[in-house]
Amino acid sequence: MYAIRRSAVVLGAAALAAASLTFAPSATAAESPTRGCAYPRVCFYLTMSDWNAKDPNAGFQDLTSSWQNLGSASKGADMVLNTRNDDVAHLRVQTNSTGAVWNMCLPPNSAHQFGSAYTVTGICISTSSSC
Template structure:
């Protein structure tokens, strides 16, 4: 009989601990990117050269939603790479060769591997 009481206390304790842990996860805020390689959240940053990337020095950044593409300026057009620090929004990149690439949230793209990036459209969706 004493063993039965002990077993019940262990099971009740395990249930309480499990509920507490589950509640902690349910209440935790989703992870947020603060910054990466010098690119502050919630921006899409451009790195004109490989040195700019390796020294955490973005040369341009965009963060606004638009209904169409934004034409890139001289500090971003033809960049070596692009980093998206946004958590839920993709960035549609357009290249002068007519190609497009969707840059997913919290990802980097070696833009020069595709061509000369010339436009950006930040989407209100993780997929473009």
């Protein structure tokens, strides 16, 4: 009889532990990918097909005090997605017709679509929570 009680206690403890694991908040659940872009990244999608397929071509997550130049996997992207909750992404954008360069701020948890008239050439992620 002792063996039966001991088994019941062990099984009960295992069930309780499993239940507590089931209800515990999960960091990965809170940080689930958005359109294939894992938190806390800023992702670039070269084409709308990549965006629709949730297949980013490049992602950046390091905070920097200066510009990071974009390589061929992200330069000229049609879509940019910022999955960060509290940090803005500054984007350096070039107007293709005139060559004029300007900066754009992408707020946390937002996306921006660029037309063919523009090329994104750089990124700088800041700890600022607003533009």
